[in-house]
Amino acid sequence: MKLFSNSITTLERALDYSSVKQKVISQNIANADTPNYKAKDVSFKNMLQQEKELGLNACKTDSRHFDFYGSSSGTNGVYTRNDVQYNHNGNSVDVDKEMSDLATNQIYYNALTERISGKFQTLHSVIKGGR
Structure with a gap:
């Protein structure tokens, strides 16, 4: 018997994806001035x-x-990424694109956390009998 529905599992996987994406974007931004760093x-x-x-x-x-x-x-x-243009020092990080991706990922993450919170609120309400 499954304790949670498939939607909670799917939301969990989506949060995992968003977390990995956040780490990669952060690494790219941190290495924006590192010579020969590939985004x-x-x-x-x-x-x-x-x-x-x-x-x-x-x-x-x-x-x-x-x-x-x-x-x-x-x-x-x-x-x-292979389809990028390199800077004079061999670096391929586009800080503007990374910041845009960071904002998009943050919105995605916030939407996921709100949705999973709503799922748990529904379970909480059911457990308490609607009170």
């Missing part, structure tokens, strides 16, 4: 494509289980 980004689509190409990794806990081939990249969807 990074987070993409679920790229992560899924990599996993499909490399194959999925699984833990075999019993000799009767099927073998899984391939190796997982373990990058959590983080990749180095």
Whole structure:
């Protein structure tokens, strides 16, 4: 029996994505003046494509289980941007774009936290019997 609905699990995964995105944006901003630093980004689509190409990794806990081939990249969807213009020092961070991405991610994160809070408020109300 599942304690929470699938929507709470989905919101949890979305919060995980937003957290990773926040870390990557912060790293990009912190390294804006670092020579030869390559800007990074987070993409679920790229992560899924990599996993499909490399194959999925699984833990075999019993000799009767099927073998899984391939190796997982373990990058959590983080990749180095290749379609960018480099500065004179070889750095590819565009601070204006990063700040815009940061604001967008903050709005996304706030919406997710409000939604998951609403889900828990609903559960709280149900547990208390509507009082």
